[in-house]
Amino acid sequence: MSDLLERLRDRGWRLTAQRRVVAEVLDGDHVHYTADEVHARATDRLPEIARATVYNTLSELVALGEVLEVSTDGRAKRYDPNARHSHQHLVCSRCGTIRDVHPTGDPLTALPERERFGFAVAEATVTYRGVCPHCADA
Amino acid sequence: MSDLLERLRDRGWRLTAQRRVVAEVLDGDHVHYTADEVHARATDRLPEIARATVYNTLSELVALGEVLEVSTDGRAKRYDPNARHSHQHLVCSRCGTIRDVHPTGDPLTALPERERFGFAVAEATVTYRGVCPHCADA
DNA sequence: TTCTTGACTTAGACAATGTCCAATGTAGGG
DNA sequence: CCCTACATTGGACATTGTCTAAGTCAAGAA
Numbered sequence: 001m002s003d004l005l006e007r008l009r010d011r012g013w014r015l016t017a018q019r020r021v022v023a024e025v026l027d028g029d030h031v032h033y034t035a036d037e038v039h040a041r042a043t044d045r046l047p048e049i050a051r052a053t054v055y056n057t058l059s060e061l062v063a064l065g066e067v068l069e070v071s072t073d074g075r076a077k078r079y080d081p082n083a084r085h086s087h088q089h090l091v092c093s094r095c096g097t098i099r100d101v102h103p104t105g106d107p108l109t110a111l112p113e114r115e116r117f118g119f120a121v122a123e124a125t126v127t128y129r130g131v132c133p134h135c136a137d138a
Numbered sequence: 139m140s141d142l143l144e145r146l147r148d149r150g151w152r153l154t155a156q157r158r159v160v161a162e163v164l165d166g167d168h169v170h171y172t173a174d175e176v177h178a179r180a181t182d183r184l185p186e187i188a189r190a191t192v193y194n195t196l197s198e199l200v201a202l203g204e205v206l207e208v209s210t211d212g213r214a215k216r217y218d219p220n221a222r223h224s225h226q227h228l229v230c231s232r233c234g235t236i237r238d239v240h241p242t243g244d245p246l247t248a249l250p251e252r253e254r255f256g257f258a259v260a261e262a263t264v265t266y267r268g269v270c271p272h273c274a275d276a
Numbered sequence: 277t278t279c280t281t282g283a284c285t286t287a288g289a290c291a292a293t294g295t296c297c298a299a300t301g302t303a304g305g306g
Numbered sequence: 307c308c309c310t311a312c313a314t315t316g317g318a319c320a321t322t323g324t325c326t327a328a329g330t331c332a333a334g335a336a
Contacts, residue, residue, distance in 0.1 A: 014283060014332060036322075050286045055323065074209035076322060090249075090257055099255055103248035110241035111228075111266055117237055118271035119228055126245055126264050133256035152303060152312060174293080188315045193294065212322095214293060 004066060011064065021046045022057040026067060026081040032089075032098040034076035072098060072127055088125065092132035101128065142204060149202065159184045160195040164205060164219040170227075170236040172214035210236060210265055226263065230270035239266065 004023055009015055025033070025041045033041070039054040058079050061067040068080040072091045078098065087100045088107075107124035142161055147153055163171070163179045171179070177192040196217050199205040206218040210229045216236065225238045226245075245262035 016284065016332070018285070034322090048286085050288095052287080052324080053285055056285085069212070071209060071212035074207070074212070074215045077212045090253075090255065090259065092257065093260070099257075101249060101253045101255075103245075103253065104250060105248055107241075107245065107248070107264055108266070110243055110245070110264075111239060112242060115228075115239045115241065116268075117228065117239075118274075119230065119237075119266075119268040120274065121228065121266050121268035122231070123267045124264055125267070126248075126262055128246070128249055128257075128259050129261045129263070130254075130257040130259035136256075136258065154303070154313065156314070172293090186315085190295080190316080191314055194313085 008064070008066070013060075017046060018042075018049050018053050019057050021049060022054060023061075026061075026079065029082045030100065032070060032078040032080050034078055036076065038079065070098070072096075088128065090128040090130070092135055093129045094131055094135035094138075097132055097134075146202070146204070151198075155184060156180075156187050156191050157195050159187060160192060161199075164199075164217065167220045168238065170208060170216040170218050172216055174214065176217060208236070210234075226266065228266040228268070230273055231267045232269055232273035232276075235270055235272075 005015065005020065008019075008023075013019070021042045022038060024045070025038050035055055035058055036051075038058065039049070039051050042049050042054060058067065062069050062079075066081070066083055068083045070078045070080050070089060072078070072089060073096065080100075082100055087102055090099045090101045091097070103126060107126050108121065111121060111124070143153065143158065146157075146161075151157070159180045160176060162183070163176050173193055173196055174189075176196065177187070177189050180187050180192060196205065200207050200217075204219070204221055206221045208216045208218050208227060210216070210227060211234060218238075220238055225240055228237045228239045229235070241264060245264050246259065249259060249262070
């Protein structure tokens, strides 16, 4: 993730304590926090960081392609730092837990030309839903 | 769609003017309105229908499996009355227009057992994104 | 090192979407 | 034609996200 800070500096990003903290919170490849969860964790390290700054920084990271925005439930968006390896998401329909998964093949190929209606289709995202092992014991 | 009203009555649904109007707004298989769009159109026919009633009715229709809830953009959820034929969505990344599409094969088969992590995977939804022909002329 | 400046951060108001509740109304069975 | 359980209403409230004006600071210049 320090790679991330370096890449961002190379792109002219001004390196502030707030941005560093947000990047650190997203460190590790398997988190899927909401903006407010990021804010809560950032506040532990930098108590007076503003909510707006967290939102701004997350938007910038998304625009730069360093973080993915995921909305699996129509509630708060989640931020996924695993942007460099293409993947899809598996969501527990009870507790909302998210796992990164890697389906076989390319979902784009499943959409025939006559089903594209003239769109320049660029991307396909797949969300799998089911009950996770933890929630199944209940 | 009058079929719908009949099915609902058979299931013990109390048939009120408000519910009838909401069902009528969703008539036709290719609309993807937000709750507030449904409310606006319902208001044209029944001026004093409350926003809460529209939300309630839409939730009930979803729970009964008559309407699908679609959230393609992390903003307002959209309601899709085409719940009886399995399909996926193609979204314009500029204007947000949504089309129903029918990919080949079943996306569930693309997720191998070892990528299911013990989840009882029940469903896969695919969202294709690209620029629609209308937005491409710009 | 210190200065300067434009980019960054802050607090809080505001906006969009959705939920809840107590009071009122009414569909449909008897 | 009445009941009464269920539905609707209006408005307060909750959650998530955006905007702005004023203050602050990172990093290059001298």
